[in-house]
Amino acid sequence: MxxxxxxxxxxxxxxxxxxxxxxxxxxxxxxxxxxxxxxxxxxxxxxxxxxxxxxxxxxxxxxxxxxxxxxxxxxxxxxxxxxWLATDLIEEAEVNKYLTLAASEINHGPAAARLRLVFGADLQEARTLQLATWAFEQLDKHLAENTWVAANKPTVADVALYTYSAHAPEGNISLEPYANLRAYLKRIEALPGFVPMQATKVGLAA
Incomplete structure (x- = not known):
């Protein structure tokens, strides 16, 4: 290149x-x-x-x-x-499913909650919490039996899910109830070449 x-x-x-x-x-x-x-x-x-x-x-x-x-x-x-892509049709379907989760419930849940506190967006706190709770409960249950969300290796779906999940405390959404999700985020952070996003001093992360 x-x-x-x-x-x-x-x-x-x-x-x-x-x-x-x-x-x-x-x-x-x-x-x-x-x-x-x-x-x-x-x-x-x-x-x-x-x-x-x-x-x-x-x-x-x-x-x-x-x-x-x-x-x-x-x-x-x-x-x-x-x-970083799927290797068969079933895995591809799983990758697409979790890309959709990142673009929907994760985006309108923890990402929106963080947007409200960090950038002052006019968003409903109760709704963002409801969506975040649903998404994190689903992920935590799935990750109890899976190392990565869509395959036996990290894929683009894991990258898509990482940031707003890891930074959910900046939107006053605790990750404490989700041990499997927290362990999963640590696995992503342990990947060679990982770079963090700049943190903000708001919410539970303060």
Whole structure:
């Protein structure tokens, strides 16, 4: 690979971190380009040319411009690290199921709770807690008998689930009831090349 992938991101975005984490775990050359969300840089040109939806992350890989964190993970794995993908149809279905969990209940539960406290988003605390509790209970039960969520190895689904689960305490959602989930997060953190996301001093993490 003769070039670096540009990653347009915000340092406190878990969606961005999952992309950065995957790149780091696979030692894929990249450079981080910070986007000033506070001052609305993501809603203006030239960023809107990269992503008309006005959201981070976005990667630029040669002539390819890819947005949406889960889409980026699949793209990167297909192109640079296919061992992070499923090896059969059943595993592929499981990977897709947990990518959906990351984009739905995890995004609207622990991620939204953190968004409310860290960024002051106008979101319902009870609803985010309800969704987070459901998602973490399901994951904790699944991980009682599985090392990784979708296969007998880490996949893009594990990367997608990691950040907002690990940083749930920043949204005042405790991980204490979920021993299997906490052990799973430690396994991800032990992978060679792991890089953490910047923590914030709010919620239970303070």
């Amino acid at each position: 003769s070039h670096k992938i540009r990653v347009y991101r915000h340092a406190l975005s878990g969606h961005c971190h999952r992309v950065e984490l995957f790149l780091a775990l696979n030692n894929i050359p990249h450079e981080l380009v910070d986007v000033d969300l506070v001052n609305g840089e993501h809603k203006k040109e030239p960023f809107l040319t990269l992503n008309p939806h006005g959201r981070v992350p976005v990667i630029v890989d040669g002539d390819a411009v890819i947005s949406d964190s889960n889409a980026i993970l699949v793209y990167l794995a297909r192109k640079y690290a296919p061992h």
